[in-house]
Amino acid sequence: MTRQNILITGASAGLGAEMARQFAALGRTLVLAARRTDRLAEVRQQLLRANPGITVLVKALDVTDHDAVFRVFAEAKAELGTLDRVVVNAGLGKGQPLGTGYFHANKQTAETNFVAALAQCEAAMTAFRAQDAGHLVVVSSMSAMRGLPRTMSTYAASKAGIAALAEGVRADTLRTPIKVTTLFPGYIRSEMNARARKTPLLVDTEPGVRAMVRAMEREVATACVPAWPWTVVGYAMRFLPLRVVAKIA
Template sequence: MTRTILITGGSSGLGEGMAREFAARGNNLALCARRTGRLEELRDELLQKYPGLAVSVRALDVNDHDQVFEVFREFAAEFGSLDRIIVNAGIGKGQPLGTGNFIANKQTAETNFVAALAQMEAAMEIFREQNRGHLVAVSSVSAIRGMPKNITTYGATKAGLASLAEGLRVELARARSPIRVSTLYPGYIRTQINEKVKNAPFIVDAATGCKAMVKAIESGKAECFVPSWPWRPIGFLMRRLPVSALARLF
């Protein structure tokens, strides 16, 4: 059965990588991002490689919240339904608090949390109407605990996103709804967002990371660390280490 998957931030990085993986698995794609030129190039490439698929692209700035609802509804109308929506779009501009970089932290918070909330609202409207669907929130291992310096605000936004997803899981389980919600906690995956970061532990290339993300999403599990090794045991430890130990690590 061919499914239709909507991915935000689909023009580069993890979004682009997941799009390639899902296309290879025979899925139709609804891709949106600010940079339509790159989206169109990706669409043309995928259609040439997989001519039996449907790939639709639309411009979307996730900070334009009205546009989020509009674009999601247009995709749903175009395909008839949406089987999976992946809330992936995000930025990593965070800076240490109190160093005169409030604007960068504000932009990070608005894009990674408020805009993600808009995407989840729009997705759930569609899924509630369909009475089915799979919502995927791309969080981060930095969401597990409060992180220092440049990661403080970024990690907080990803923790908020993970909390939204968990709250939905509780609500939907209580209602015995067929709608599923998954949270991914990616470790360090080399993309444009972190290309200048040095000494990132256990970092993997984008292709490896995206394959692990798609495998985790397809598993349907509520929460997944990706790649599972070594981030699952690292996540287990991070949740339990005292602040003094975290301070020595970071």
């Protein structure tokens, strides 16, 4: 099944913008949502220059404004007729070890990566249930496989939470025309990890997102992306002793 009308949050840069480029090359109709409307406008112009004839809508959206999430999703559905795929991609990566005086940063990450993602899933499922069809894609993280130490603790917990939420929605929509995919990206170059320490497992944005798009197009239930080496790494993370995971995280 071709999911023609695709809404992507966090689409002004990084993985979201690259998803837009790759879906545009497939001729899809796009709704790009993010806070930075100037960046969205630049992405839109790039897409239209490279792919004349496609439709690209841009929507200003701060996903932590939950009323705005519902409004923007409803507007997009009204303008296009249907929302065929929604990619819950917007996220935040900052955080500090608990108990070190940075509750505000951890709270912001938790609210963005879980509560705001919940709002996006709720708004998407409202549209999908009304039209009895749709594909919900949730971008989690390989960090969701285990609890992680230091600056990753809240981020990992929030990504594990949204993965569990997506699985719950999948269980609720089994044997229906509504499909749910959870992506667990490994280290893919983006704005979020631009300052991260060097790692031999880091892949460039374009091939990393290509793996994500392939998994979305197959509409698999879950996928570690890129599959190599992250499927193996994910298995190891789940079963290695915590003291080992804590050292390598």
